[in-house]
Amino acid sequence: MTQKDITFVADFLTEHFNEAPELYNRKGKYFNVERVGQYLKDEDDDLVSPPNTEGNQWFNFLKNSTNLKESPLLFPYYPEKSLHFVKRQMEGVIDQCLQKPADVIGKSVHQAFCMSLYKTSQSEDSIPQLFKLPFLWNDKASNIHYVLFTLLESSVSKIYILRRHTDTSRSVSNGIIAVEFGNFLNNSINESSDSRCYSCLDAHFYDDETVTVVLKESVDQEGKERVLAQLPLS
Numbered sequence: 001m002t003q004k005d006i007t008f009v010a011d012f013l014t015e016h017f018n019e020a021p022e023l024y025n026r027k028g029k030y031f032n033v034e035r036v037g038q039y040l041k042d043e044d045d046d047l048v049s050p051p052n053t054e055g056n057q058w059f060n061f062l063k064n065s066t067n068l069k070e071s072p073l074l075f076p077y078y079p080e081k082s083l084h085f086v087k088r089q090m091e092g093v094i095d096q097c098l099q100k101p102a103d104v105i106g107k108s109v110h111q112a113f114c115m116s117l118y119k120t121s122q123s124e125d126s127i128p129q130l131f132k133l134p135f136l137w138n139d140k141a142s143n144i145h146y147v148l149f150t151l152l153e154s155s156v157s158k159i160y161i162l163r164r165h166t167d168t169s170r171s172v173s174n175g176i177i178a179v180e181f182g183n184f185l186n187n188s189i190n191e192s193s194d195s196r197c198y199s200c201l202d203a204h205f206y207d208d209e210t211v212t213v214v215l216k217e218s219v220d221q222e223g224k225e226r227v228l229a230q231l232p233l234s
Contacts, residue, residue, distance in 0.1 A: 039083045046080040053079060112168045115176070118151060137205035143167060148203045148211065157181050159200045159213065161233075179231065181215055198227065209233050 038047050053059050059077075062068050075093070078086055117131070135148040147162040163175040181198040198215040206212040210230055217225040 041082050042084040043082060044085055047082060050080050112164070115162075133200075133202060135204050137208075138166065139208045141208060146205065148205070150200055150203075157197055157199050157218070159203050161211070181213075198225075201226075206230060 038049060062074070068074060075090060078089070132150045132152050133148070137146040137148070138144075139146065143166045145164045145166050147164075148159060149162070150159050158178045158180045160176060160178050181200065197218040199218045201214040201216045203211060203213045210232060213229050213231060215225075215227040215229060
């Protein structure tokens, strides 16, 4: 150890582990604890060495501002408490703020229609993940809501596009189509008669009229083709 290291440790011990007679009445608290660690303890007890806020510009500003001092928008300050205590207090306030909107929104949501996409076995343990990469898109000009998704086991080479009008009071038919990619790229990539099938890795709406898909060649070998395709929604 260098002399600098020894001095640093000595200064640390001198500052934080001096005898503190004012703490003798507190159980097990005969020495000042390290001042950072006390903030991280998950306890409701007061801090052993609370911070000195004298001269703090923010506190002075609040103290001199009558409107801000009484404002319910400012979160109260607990100089004697740890960060865990403050965190729990803040979580309680946030939960209270979100409860009313959650109740209002929850009561306003209702099922517009039901469409069966697939059936699974009765045993929950054996139910695979079939529904993949649902991507939502809202065409504000036409008031149409779209959902892009794939069904893994039924056909990995298809993507499904579900269409629904955003105004549930209108009697517009719900449209759902499946786009199958299969081996439609054979002529452009491989002139041989070998069958090449493609599955969808990802699909997003590019804009109101175009869907972008990332395709992967469905073969068990290295050097699989990757294709980025733009499909017109029409």
